[in-house]
Amino acid sequence: MEFHFLGTGSGVPSTSRNVSGLVVRFLQKKSTQWLFDCGEATQHQILKSPITLTKIDRIFITHLHGDHLFGLPGLLCSRSAQGAKTPLTIYGPDGVETFVKTALTISKSYLSYDIHFISIDEGIIYEDDSIKVEVMGLDHVMPSFAFKLTEADQQGALKVEKLQELGIKPGPIYQRIKQGETIELPDGRIIDGNEFLHEKKQGRKVVIAGDTRPLEQMISFSESANLLIHEGTFREDKKSHAEQFGHSTITEVASIAKRANVDQLILTHISSRYAGAENELEEEVRSVLDGTIVAHDLMVYKLMNNV
Amino acid sequence: MEFHFLGTGSGVPSTSRNVSGLVVRFLQKKSTQWLFDCGEATQHQILKSPITLTKIDRIFITHLHGDHLFGLPGLLCSRSAQGAKTPLTIYGPDGVETFVKTALTISKSYLSYDIHFISIDEGIIYEDDSIKVEVMGLDHVMPSFAFKLTEADQQGALKVEKLQELGIKPGPIYQRIKQGETIELPDGRIIDGNEFLHEKKQGRKVVIAGDTRPLEQMISFSESANLLIHEGTFREDKKSHAEQFGHSTITEVASIAKRANVDQLILTHISSRYAGAENELEEEVRSVLDGTIVAHDLMVYKLMNNV
Ligand SMILES: [Zn+2]
Numbered sequence: 001m002e003f004h005f006l007g008t009g010s011g012v013p014s015t016s017r018n019v020s021g022l023v024v025r026f027l028q029k030k031s032t033q034w035l036f037d038c039g040e041a042t043q044h045q046i047l048k049s050p051i052t053l054t055k056i057d058r059i060f061i062t063h064l065h066g067d068h069l070f071g072l073p074g075l076l077c078s079r080s081a082q083g084a085k086t087p088l089t090i091y092g093p094d095g096v097e098t099f100v101k102t103a104l105t106i107s108k109s110y111l112s113y114d115i116h117f118i119s120i121d122e123g124i125i126y127e128d129d130s131i132k133v134e135v136m137g138l139d140h141v142m143p144s145f146a147f148k149l150t151e152a153d154q155q156g157a158l159k160v161e162k163l164q165e166l167g168i169k170p171g172p173i174y175q176r177i178k179q180g181e182t183i184e185l186p187d188g189r190i191i192d193g194n195e196f197l198h199e200k201k202q203g204r205k206v207v208i209a210g211d212t213r214p215l216e217q218m219i220s221f222s223e224s225a226n227l228l229i230h231e232g233t234f235r236e237d238k239k240s241h242a243e244q245f246g247h248s249t250i251t252e253v254a255s256i257a258k259r260a261n262v263d264q265l266i267l268t269h270i271s272s273r274y275a276g277a278e279n280e281l282e283e284e285v286r287s288v289l290d291g292t293i294v295a296h297d298l299m300v301y302k303l304m305n306n307v
Numbered sequence: 308m309e310f311h312f313l314g315t316g317s318g319v320p321s322t323s324r325n326v327s328g329l330v331v332r333f334l335q336k337k338s339t340q341w342l343f344d345c346g347e348a349t350q351h352q353i354l355k356s357p358i359t360l361t362k363i364d365r366i367f368i369t370h371l372h373g374d375h376l377f378g379l380p381g382l383l384c385s386r387s388a389q390g391a392k393t394p395l396t397i398y399g400p401d402g403v404e405t406f407v408k409t410a411l412t413i414s415k416s417y418l419s420y421d422i423h424f425i426s427i428d429e430g431i432i433y434e435d436d437s438i439k440v441e442v443m444g445l446d447h448v449m450p451s452f453a454f455k456l457t458e459a460d461q462q463g464a465l466k467v468e469k470l471q472e473l474g475i476k477p478g479p480i481y482q483r484i485k486q487g488e489t490i491e492l493p494d495g496r497i498i499d500g501n502e503f504l505h506e507k508k509q510g511r512k513v514v515i516a517g518d519t520r521p522l523e524q525m526i527s528f529s530e531s532a533n534l535l536i537h538e539g540t541f542r543e544d545k546k547s548h549a550e551q552f553g554h555s556t557i558t559e560v561a562s563i564a565k566r567a568n569v570d571q572l573i574l575t576h577i578s579s580r581y582a583g584a585e586n587e588l589e590e591e592v593r594s595v596l597d598g599t600i601v602a603h604d605l606m607v608y609k610l611m612n613n614v
């Protein structure tokens with residue numbers, strides 16, 4: 001998975017950070033791309049990135065503040081102008097559909113593809129063979145959500161050499177062995193498929209959170225995640241300000257990530273007041289959790305496969 | 308007047324041209340600023356320009372296509388975030404108000420200032436001592452409008468030397484002379500105020516047109532204008548394409564501007580297919596009307612006072 005941070009600022013765009021937008025590119029899935037939040041000019045940021053608009057087939061909106069939402073109508077229209085035919089599913093709180101439909105209707109925009117709107121609450125909102133998306137409510141000044149992406153565990157590969165040593169030749173039987181079945185061979189031998197499988201590869205777990213105050217439940221929700229992408233709007237000295245406006249400080253988040261045993265924390269949604277002070281930000285947060293990254297616009301983070 | 312071309316592209320943003328946005332800055336009016344159209348990321352373009360968002364007090368929308376409209380909610384919210392208190396008036400076709408109010412309501416955006424919406428049709432939509440704004444309907448695939456800004460004529464300055472030669476000293480009487488009154492002086496002499504006034508300075512006339520097919524009525528509407536800012540989406544070879552989608556070719560517009568005796572034509576809303584071919588565009592259009600300018604993003608055009 002590749003994470004393309006399109007907009008890492010908060011509230012209003014600045015010359016150094018755009019408002020929220022993040023694309024996850026699944027390298028193993030024919031470069032399917034999912035967009036998380038769509039602040040104004042997200043499509044402009046995509047123009048500066050390797051992301052292809054027509055390949056985005058799911059969009060997830062964490063909450064309805066303008067800096068996470070107002071780029072949606074324009075992005076949808078441009079996806080159409082580029083000739084996209086494949087349907088698009090948009091997951092978000094109640095209200096996304098009304099906003100998008102009003103914008104498209106008033107501007108007489110007729111799209112070249114279908115949109116499905118799915119109103120989110122808690123629980124699993126998407127699942128296929130390879131990945132599942134789960135939602136948890138957060139603590140902001142309006143309903144706001146975190147998404148957990150959990151890959152399916154990958155079955156261990158066949159121990160082909162071992163099979164061939166025993167004279168078991170490739171054929172339909174290999175599929176049954178792969179399922180871990182117990183099988184009677186033509187010569188009467190009985191084998192346990194599991195003995196011919198390498199260890200399962202555990203699926204990766206990534207949590208992408210919307211705007212929120214620090215939340216105790218985030219610790220269990222992101223327990224042992226490979227990656228937690230979380231807002232960190234303010235530094236510790238603005239703690240009461242953060243609390244008032246429903247945001248987190250960077251050290252509060254680092255402490256949560258530490259207690260959740262997260263492999264990697266990336267902070268985004270950074271207040272523009274810290275422009276030029278990125279190093280101090282990173283220093284402050286790393287005093288709590290070493291290795292934490294403060295995202296910047298157009299940053300790409302590659303998440304390795306589990307071994 | 309200064310014209311700040313924020314976005315000069317058409318339909319969708321590209322790396323070289325943003326979608327429509329144009330600010331007129333009135334240098335003589337305490338740098339009042341008016342915005343014409345507000346495509347997505349107009350506020351981002353403002354960040355790269357000398358324009359101050361809080362000083363924009365009127366916004367004019369030519370038509371409701373997304374590339375002229377979708378930047379409005381974000382720009383309004385940022386104007387509020389910057390602490391603007393002065394009211395804002397938005398002129399545009401029916402639908403602007405619904406779009407803006409839906410966006411603000413759903414995103415729970417509470418602005419720090421009042422907005423007045425004025426639905427436009429034909430005729431004069433604004434007038435004060437120094438300027439008047441008039442609207443004409445155009446010929447697009449949806450209702451689209453042109454705005455004509457006409458400055459009030461400026462009264463000629465007093466011929467102070469001539470007055471002093473005649474022994475007429477400064478005082479309230481100068482105000483009456485300025486009005487062109489006929490006045491009896493204390494010593495019985497009768498003077499005609501008009502004889503002590505320099506010639507009137509004619510107000511400037513500027514037409515800013517939305518998307519349209521070439522329109523015969525534009526000739527009278529922009530007759531002798533100092534400046535005509537008009538779309539020129541396509542070159543002549545795409546004439547039937549332009550016709551189909553309600554647009555003009557650059558030479559069609561040049562021909563109109565010529566017949567209207569316009570001092571300066573500036574073309575905008577340029578199709579992204581001409582990226583890199585700006586010189587050829589200018590060559591083609593100047594073969595019809597010399598001096599025509601093809602606008603580019605962040606271009607500033609200063610319109611001189613009439614002499
Ligand atoms: Zn936000």
Ligand SMILES: [Zn+2]
Nearest residue numbers: 318372374518
């Ligand atoms: Zn347009």
